[in-house]
Amino acid sequence: MPAPLNPFKHSLAQGQTLFGCWLGLADTLTTELVGTAGFDWLVIDGEHAPNDLRSITAQLQVLEASNSHAVVRVPLGETYLIKQVLDAGAQTVLVPMVDSADQARQLVRDVTYPPHGDRGVGYAVSRAGRFSMTADYGTTADAQICLLVQVESLRGLAALDDILKVEGVDGVFIGPADLAADMGHMGDLMHGEVQSAIMDALTRIAASGKAGGILSTNDIMTQAALAAGARFVAVGADVLLLSHAAQALATKWKNTLK
Template sequence: MTRNRLKQRARAGEPILGAWVFSGSPAICEIYALAGYDMVLIDAEHTPIDMAETLACVRAVEAGGGDAMVRVPSHDYGMFKRMLDAGIHSLMVPMIDTVEQAKTIISSCLYPPHGRRGYAASVARSGLYGFDEDYIQTAHEDTFLALQVESDLSSRNAAAIAALPGADCLFIGANDLAGSMGKLGQVSDPEVLASVDRAAASTLAAGKVLGTIPIPGRDASTLAAMGYGIVVGECDIATIKAGALADIAQHKAKFPGRRR
């Protein structure tokens, strides 16, 4: 039985509501976990945070009683090894276009005979620094991989990708998918939605967890009703920005200095 609670819940069909952290702030990660989000997703792809900062965020989520997932910056084999050895068992991998890419990534994240992950379980956080003597036998169950569908090509290959053992979740990135069709920012375009829905149907048909972010006309509750098991809408940067602008707007008559 996997000790990865997030994977257990997602595979059991529980809807997972997540919050996205771009700031790299452990305090915000802990607040989101304490607030009750099912998952805190730490973004190491579009941010400058390094490995140590990423792990600090994961530890903060865990301190708040929550479950963390990290979006990795690339498909680099060594980076997967470092993330996993740091005890980060749930990873989101961007820009998976083909079955071959997916197979390579899955193999990089699993020990033999399931893959080619390098061994350091006896001293790494992943194996509780050697206290979990069974880790190498159970690591493939602990690891939760969310592969991102972020192009129309990926959507067309979604059925074959979702069918792979180890592809636990397909997470649709509608913005980049729209961009691959020459329609960046047009996530409500009928052709874009058709591509999104094709990938979603393929994922559900394979019995895998389906994830995405809200888009206009499809909020988190609507997406859950459509079969999406993981929805990540809340974002720390957007929330801080909105709060700051609201505060300035409320008091600008009394504080008319430098304002946008």
């Protein structure tokens, strides 16, 4: 039995545009709930959310019953962290702070089994290999792993064309918040210089044949990103959805007393 098809990777290869949402509450019930909403993909965030390997694994388990594909963002591009989330069953990995083609090439090795990569061979006892039930996992898994790298600094933008030439990188996600900060516009993602840099990067990614990604909760920015060629677009986050709805509800009723 081979490794299961990665529908996210397959859809991107077919040129489809996929809409997603960020999961930062690190809670299985929330993840299950958002998994019923109809998003194409969901990011289990290991960088800025209070997730660890066990909570990531638990969320992968609940999303297995969902039509939303699980993307795991690791906290940084370390071989051992990537190995752990792959063995936990992740098929798509998002790696932050990629600033060079050399980094990207090592990440490709991290998600690839020997002799072409550095991923440790332990699938027989892992969730990824169905605990030895997927007999052909080792020889078929590489083709179903999707590697997404985040470019989110001026150094990364300068190296973007070289990163795009790295075989094995399936998509490049532009991190708007870190990029804005690095450009001297902390918190101002809609600044003209930041927007210009983002849209130029997305255009270059699309021209390379790879998939471009972005997180945007601003409709104007989202539409511009789609026009620039972005194909995996996160349009919200569970934290923000809950926070904004709770604030609006509290304000609505408190205002009735004024």
